[in-house]
Amino acid sequence: MAARTGKLLQELFRKMLDAFGAQGWWPGETPFEVALGAILTQNTNWSNVARVIQGLKEAGLLNPGALKALAEGELARLIRPAGYFNVKARRLKSFLAFLEEFQDSMELLAAADLETLRPALLKVKGIGPETADSILLYALDQPTFVVDAYTFRILSRHGLLAEPCTYEDLRQLFMDHLPSEVGLYQEYHALLVRLGKEFCRPQPRCSACPLEDWPSPQD
DNA sequence: CACCAGGCAAGTA
DNA sequence: TACTTGCATGGT
Numbered sequence: 222m223a224a225r226t227g228k229l230l231q232e233l234f235r236k237m238l239d240a241f242g243a244q245g246w247w248p249g250e251t252p253f254e255v256a257l258g259a260i261l262t263q264n265t266n267w268s269n270v271a272r273v274i275q276g277l278k279e280a281g282l283l284n285p286g287a288l289k290a291l292a293e294g295e296l297a298r299l300i301r302p303a304g305y306f307n308v309k310a311r312r313l314k315s316f317l318a319f320l321e322e323f324q325d326s327m328e329l330l331a332a333a334d335l336e337t338l339r340p341a342l343l344k345v346k347g348i349g350p351e352t353a354d355s356i357l358l359y360a361l362d363q364p365t366f367v368v369d370a371y372t373f374r375i376l377s378r379h380g381l382l383a384e385p386c387t388y389e390d391l392r393q394l395f396m397d398h399l400p401s402e403v404g405l406y407q408e409y410h411a412l413l414v415r416l417g418k419e420f421c422r423p424q425p426r427c428s429a430c431p432l433e434d435w436p437s438p439q440d
Numbered sequence: 441c442a443c444c445a446g447g448c449a450a451g452t453a
Numbered sequence: 454t455a456c457t458t459g460c461a462t463g464g465t
Contacts, residue, residue, distance in 0.1 A: 246446095263447040269463060270446090304462040308448080349448050369446050385455095414446055423444075 227398040229381065229436060234405075237412035240431035244411035247359035249274075252327035254283055255360035259352050260312050261303045273303045285325040289317050312347025319345045331361040339365065350388045358410070364403050366395040367410040371417030378421060379436060 248267075249255035254274060261270040277283045277299065288296065297310035319341075323329040330338070335357065342353040350368070357363040368391045376382045376391070399405060420430040 259446085262445085264445065265447085265461085266445040266463070268445095272463090302462060304445090305447090305460045306462080308460055312448085347448070351447065355446075367446085371446070410446085417446085 226394065230395065230398050232435070233432075234409055234412070236432055236435060237416055238408070241412060241415050243408055244415055246407055246411035247355070249359075251283075252331070252360040253285065254278075256316065256327065256356045257283070257313065259355040259360070260316060260347065261300060261309060263305070263309070263312075263352060265304045269302050269304060273300045276302075285317055285320055288313065289321075308347070315346045316348065327360060331363070335363045335365060338363065350392070354392070358403065358406055362403050364396075364401045364406060366392050366399075366406050368392050368395075369410070369414065371413050371421060372410070374423075375413060375417055375421050378427065379432070381436070 247255045247258065248271075249258050257277075258270055258274060261273055274283070277288075280299070282288055282291070282299070291299070293310050293314055296313060297306045300306050300309055300313070303309060320327070320330065333341075338361070339353055339357060342348050342356060343350065348356070354365045354367040357365045358367055368388050372391060373382070373386070377384070382391075395406075395409070399409070416431070420427045420432075
């Protein structure tokens with residue numbers, strides 16, 4: 222994956238867009254809701270997270286002030302269906318403490334630049350690279366590429382990865398070879414997840430994948 | 441029943 | 454630096 226990388230990545234995007242159409246990520250009505258969802262969905266099926274967010278919304282708790290007022294144990298009880306509830310309650314609390322430095326305002330947070338925000342988010346306990354990039358890209362509209370397990374698996378299955386390859390390697394790969402556009406990055410990652418869910422599961426191997434045998438051997 | 445899901449931190453070598 | 458392990462629910 223060297224000189225022709227840009228071309229390959231453009232082709233991949235085009236094929237996924239043709240097969241699935243625009244995904245319109247992230248599902249969430251507010252930037253704060255998106256950030257919460259990013260933490261809750263760590264290694265967890267989105268349907269479980271959606272249930273939790275719905276519950277918080279109905280209880281009027283989907284705002285920083287209300288969540289900060291809850292004891293950590295009480296928060297854990299409320300997010301139980303999302304799994305890892307004790308860990309995630311602590312992680313949500315640490316994110317809320319971080320957001321307090323910005324007057325609980327996602328808008329104020331979005332006003333900072335990417336080079337400042339990303340390292341700051343990564344220092345928050347419970348926010349790793351994927352969660353940080355998800356919050357940056359989908360809640361704050363910052364041009365950073367989100368890499369996840371599907372990204373590794375799809376590229377690896379198609380023989381496009383010179384492993385070993387770290388999260389940062391793969392993020393840089395996309396960002397070095399694609400235009401730095403928020404809308405493109407948002408749609409690209411969403412399409413990789415869609416493709417991964419339907420056709421690139423750990424087992425069994427892909428069937429009826431819309432990419433077919435792409436990339437062809439002579440490429 | 442086994443396996444998976446839009447990770448991360450902490451411990452070990 | 455590069456593994457390994459704990460964390461936990463709900464769907465297939």
